[in-house]
Amino acid sequence: MTPDKGRLAAIFHRGADDASHALAKWLGRPAALSVQRLDALPIAEAAAVMGSSDALICGCAMRIDGAIGGLLLLAADDDAGLSLADTLLERPTCTSTSWGDLERSAVIETANIVGCAYLNAICAALGPAGAAGILPSPPVFLRDFPEAVMGAVLMEQTVLSDIVLLARTEFRIDGTPVACGLVFLPDAAGVAALMPSAVDPGAGT
């Protein structure tokens, strides 16, 4: 691992640690996020990072502005998403079988709380470069094909490059892996803040 990638990994691990605390507090039970992937990937590979099955996924997307811009996506398979909603709504597991307003609201709030904790910690770890903090948009609920979602998420990054920087984080709740992930794709300004040495200072605008 290069020094820059090592620094980047440390920053994202700090984000995952803070997001773990936020998720555990929000759920009222042990929960942890861990960085599963932190890579520069070709577009097609990045598009498949949430899976490539015909089954729909659920989740929330947030546009992030500020010190590290980009798109943040909390996504889960349907069963895991509904199970998360049951936990938050203090219902027995498998109570929720479809996406009503309550279930959607539960997932939206989770994205907001966990996503902001994650990115705020990353900003803090960046030092002065992250001092401006983040400005998240309201989360948008989605239930869609995984590759269609990732294609839309990737669009802004791929205007400038065929390679995208992608961080994917996995969830464990009560020590058990959950089919749920947090994906962050920084935009050009976000990449510059996260990886200053990767940006050519002589490059045109």
Added chain:
Amino acid sequence: MTAADLPTPPSRPGDSIAIGQIGVAQGGGVLRTFVGSCVGLVLHARSQQATGLAHVMLPSSNGRGSPPGKYADMAVTETLRLLREAVGETPLACTAKLVGGATMFAFQSGIPIGEQNVLALEKILLDLGIPITGRLCGGRHGRRLIVDVVTGVVTVETAGHGTETLA
């Protein structure tokens, strides 16, 4: 690097076409892809029972190159080139179908990029005299697109909203 320098994309019937890629097949099978804000461009040559499918992400290459299906301006010409390569010397008369171009996220501002993709493809196809015989574009949801290589019939499943056919 230009599109012509790139390796020929997969062309086996039944191929799943990845984001920004192009697939061409002839004589049988299906081609499939998933699109959200991206657009699936189907070019069908009825006489030769050949079909090309490009997964278009952005409206204009602005001089950038790869992958070949990524940009509307390059995807049309490259799909036509691959179809000509597949059918040999026989004259190629194509029809087009467009699927996708959704606005997946409400926070997208300006003219949504999905809509820009559709507009760019429509203009290019018009300029080339290729008629658009079917389209299922816009909305807020992703779509699964499956095209029958021989007939050019496109089956579209919109996430959570059922299936439609573009004959």
